């Protein structure tokens with residue numbers, strides 16, 4: 001095997017030489033029926049017999065890695081794909097910097113690595129579960145196809161993590177791989193591991209916000225793990241990032257199309273009052289802002305505590321690097337470096353220099369924020385082009401937080417600290433309300449006619465794979 005093209009002969013497509021590793025092959029084939037059962041139980045509701053125009057990875061070559069075609073989702077070729085090995089790769093950071101990357105798991109880091117892989121793995125099926133009801137209310141066939149593309153790829157990301165667990169972590173790895181199929185998003189007794197992955201994704205605005213913000217957290221985490229000294233993890237994450245880009249595209253352009261439609265309605269009818277916008281079947285901009293506040297703050301929580309010994313240990317040992325570690329120009333060990341962290345001290349928000357090693361979660365969160373700002377800028381361009389004054393923005397990092405420095409305080413979206421009474425009185429201005437959700441629910445009517453789009457969203461500028469917006473992306477047999 002050249003490590004680039006994918007072997008499609010067996011049950012499990014792969015470029016990891018599965019045919020030559022009978023023990024692993026057997027473990028994955030044993031896991032496979034449970035996965036399909038999980039997909040049928042917890043994957044997209046309905047549409048399992050529909051033909052969906054999906055891309056499937058046929059190679060890990062950055063040029064032309066995917067092939068498009070109509071597939072029934074349960075027949076999707078989930079598999080194990082690693083980015084090509086970099087010959088002579090060395091560990092880019094931490095105390096082992098410059099040593100050869102590990103092809104096996106060092107005993108002393110086994111527990112830490114396993115935990116990171118399980119946490120990453122858990123988010124993948126979780127998001128599929130969160131999104132499983134959305135097919136019923138898709139605003140177009142184009143959007144329906146994009147939802148399913150995201151879903152099957154999150155399923156493949158689960159395969160990617162399960163491969164690592166099965167191949168490198170023995171009995172415990174196999175047990176963890178089983179558990180990944182048994183936890184359930186939002187379940188009382190057996191929930192998914194991270195907060196944002198137990199929230200509901202009840203409607204398409206939530207879906208687009210989730211794929212904009214929360215999939216971008218995924219990108220940052222994968223990018224940090226792609227730097228790992230454990231080479232199989234690095235290669236796995238590098239290929240996952242190729243797929244992840246599409247998920248954020250779906251989210252960001254989805255919100256942009258909603259904003260575009262709203263602006264068009266506002267201009268055409270000369271209205272700006274939210275009630276008037278809603279009466280015309282569009283989603284008012286203040287509600288979009290409240291959704292941003294919610295999804296952004298939930299996603300910031302995913303980065304964990306600003307100051308963290310776990311993060312320092314993961315970096316020191318070479319397991320999890322920084323975003324674009326290989327492009328940074330410092331000593332990659334950070335023993336004497338400091339980093340500014342926003343903290344809550346005596347009820348005030350202050351910036352403090354702390355040892356850079358303990359501030360790595362904060363740093364990754366900062367990288368996430370810079371990456372996110374561009375998307376909000378593009379949404380504002382849409383509003384600007386429509387000649388309207390409204391601007392969307394990201395709330396302050398302390399707003400609506402439940403993990404880390406700001407968990408104990410409440411602030412408005414500008415970061416002004418509020419008393420409990422002020423928060424209670426103003427909360428509904430900042431975050432989506434039950435009435436907002438009820439209004440959005442009224443818009444969630446499926447549009448399954450070829451080339452038609454729901455009232456609240458503009459068609460895309462271009463379709464998928466060079467196809468037009470009025471292509472029959474999903475063939476539904478009813």
Ligand SMILES: [Fe+2]
Pocket residue numbers: 124153154157218244
């Ligand atoms: Fe993913």
Ligand SMILES: [Fe+2]
Pocket residue numbers: 154215218244247
């Ligand atoms: Fe994703």
